[in-house]
Amino acid sequence: MKILIVGTGYVGTTTGLVFCEMGHQVTGLDLDDNKIQALRAGKLHFYEPGLDVLLRKHVASKQITFTKDTEIAIKENDVIFICVGTPQGMDGSADLTYVKNVAETIGSYMNQYKVIVTKSTVPVGTADLVSQWVSDKQTTTIPFDVVSNPEFLREGSALHDALNPDRIVIGTTSETAGKVMRQLYQSFTCPILETNPKASEMIKYASNSFLATKISFINELARLCDLLNININDVSAGMGMDHRIGTHFLRAGMGYGGSCFPKDVSALIKAAKDHKLPLSVLESVVNVNDDQPLYLIDKMKTILGEELKNKTIAVLGLAFKANTDDTRESPSLVLIKRLEAEQAVIRAHDPIVTLNNLQQFKTVEETVAGADVTVICTDWDAYKNLNWSSIKPIMKQPIIIDGRNMLDKVQLESLGFSYLGIANH
Ligand code: UGA
Numbered sequence: 001m002k003i004l005i006v007g008t009g010y011v012g013t014t015t016g017l018v019f020c021e022m023g024h025q026v027t028g029l030d031l032d033d034n035k036i037q038a039l040r041a042g043k044l045h046f047y048e049p050g051l052d053v054l055l056r057k058h059v060a061s062k063q064i065t066f067t068k069d070t071e072i073a074i075k076e077n078d079v080i081f082i083c084v085g086t087p088q089g090m091d092g093s094a095d096l097t098y099v100k101n102v103a104e105t106i107g108s109y110m111n112q113y114k115v116i117v118t119k120s121t122v123p124v125g126t127a128d129l130v131s132q133w134v135s136d137k138q139t140t141t142i143p144f145d146v147v148s149n150p151e152f153l154r155e156g157s158a159l160h161d162a163l164n165p166d167r168i169v170i171g172t173t174s175e176t177a178g179k180v181m182r183q184l185y186q187s188f189t190c191p192i193l194e195t196n197p198k199a200s201e202m203i204k205y206a207s208n209s210f211l212a213t214k215i216s217f218i219n220e221l222a223r224l225c226d227l228l229n230i231n232i233n234d235v236s237a238g239m240g241m242d243h244r245i246g247t248h249f250l251r252a253g254m255g256y257g258g259s260c261f262p263k264d265v266s267a268l269i270k271a272a273k274d275h276k277l278p279l280s281v282l283e284s285v286v287n288v289n290d291d292q293p294l295y296l297i298d299k300m301k302t303i304l305g306e307e308l309k310n311k312t313i314a315v316l317g318l319a320f321k322a323n324t325d326d327t328r329e330s331p332s333l334v335l336i337k338r339l340e341a342e343q344a345v346i347r348a349h350d351p352i353v354t355l356n357n358l359q360q361f362k363t364v365e366e367t368v369a370g371a372d373v374t375v376i377c378t379d380w381d382a383y384k385n386l387n388w389s390s391i392k393p394i395m396k397q398p399i400i401i402d403g404r405n406m407l408d409k410v411q412l413e414s415l416g417f418s419y420l421g422i423a424n425h
Contacts, residue, residue, distance in 0.1 A: 012083030107137030156323030171200020255292030317378025
């Protein structure tokens with residue numbers, strides 16, 4: 001089938017390439033010339049392990065092409081995936097400006113029946129709005145259907161997730177569009193859930209919000225476990241052995257970040273508020289998450305004293321999680337902001353992220369030089385695999401605060417480090 005992907009970010013590019021793998025012919029459309037040029041040359045404009053190999057393969061075979069020519073792209077393709085961003089608006093709701101622009105453009109250039117698929121994370125009711133926006137711009141009435149088909153891939157493992165989904169959700173009331181979608185996904189072996197667009201849109205928000213809830217639950221429990229001297233990792237493992245609970249997303253740490261959980265939980269809370277319904281569980285999830293990076297500062301103060309002014313803090317990791325260059329809503333940046341407010345001296349490191357306005361170093365060795373304390377903020381393997389015994393003499397004080405519970409406490413203590421994790425006893 002011929003597919004148009006509008007928006008070449010993580011979701012759009014990964015989705016397009018996965019459809020190439022399934023034998024479909026894909027066009028990627030983006031208004032940003034730099035992105036188009038890079039993608040045509042087989043280069044990703046973001047960091048996502050493994051995706052570049054697939055990109056080069058399908059660019060070389062012309063299974064995927066990239067264009068800025070909106071009119072031709074819309075006219076030549078009958079299945080159009082909307083994969084543009086839905087950033088958080090000022091009031092917490094999802095900003096649909098980009099989705100609306102795409103829908104209106106499709107309406108203006110539509111030449112024959114199209115299946116328009118929203119893959120961007122969009123609030124409940126957006127499929128109806130997209131239909132309206134498309135119709136408003138049509139000069140002659142041409143039939144089309146709008147389908148909700150949310151994406152569940154994670155940054156850092158986007159390709160694996162998109163190739164091996166747990167489920168595919170198709171939200172449509174149209175028989176014709178349903179048939180097209182089933183054909184598109186026919187080579188996938190996972191279950192396909194067919195429902196209406198609103199339920200499909202809600203499944204996406206509910207899934208992200210539930211995962212965020214698991215994280216805040218375990219993080220809050222970790223604070224109690226710290227007081228009771230209990231290892232939270234053992235608690236997570238023991239809970240996870242119950243299939244009804246599951247092991248995933250019970251890793252205590254600095255709290256969730258990224259471009260999805262914070263935004264989607266807020267949008268769901270806002271949507272409920274608009275219906276005068278407080279979602280008190282999710283409100284607590286947000287509160288716990290907002291505090292979690294600062295919990296590390298409490299720990300720091302138990303060692304360094306209340307006054308952090310002029311104390312040198314080495315921060316290892318800026319990305320919101322490993323294997324991505326994304327720093328949106330990164331707990332690491334929340335921590336740094338607070339430390340700066342307390343006039344601590346920050347020395348930062350990340351294997352791939354470089355930020356302005358930050359004293360950042362190329363190697364961990366340079367970063368920890370003279371540090372009063374070293375804080376692990378991102379779960380990069382590079383930190384896990386460090387030779388910590390050779391790092392120790394460089395630090396002013398061999399103190400590690402492990403915001404990801406990723407290092408071996410016993411081993412570090414045997415090397416003479418003071419180690420504090422998140423209830424990692
Ligand atoms: C998340 C969802 O997991 C995807 O299913 C969804 O498609 C995506 O949002 C989206 O809506 O686009 P992502 O934000 O890329 O994916 O990353 P996750 O792996 O879910 O991690 C989110 C945050 O939770 C990270 O900061 C991570 O460090 C944190 N986390 C995750 C924990 O603190 N503990 C855990 O046990 C798991």
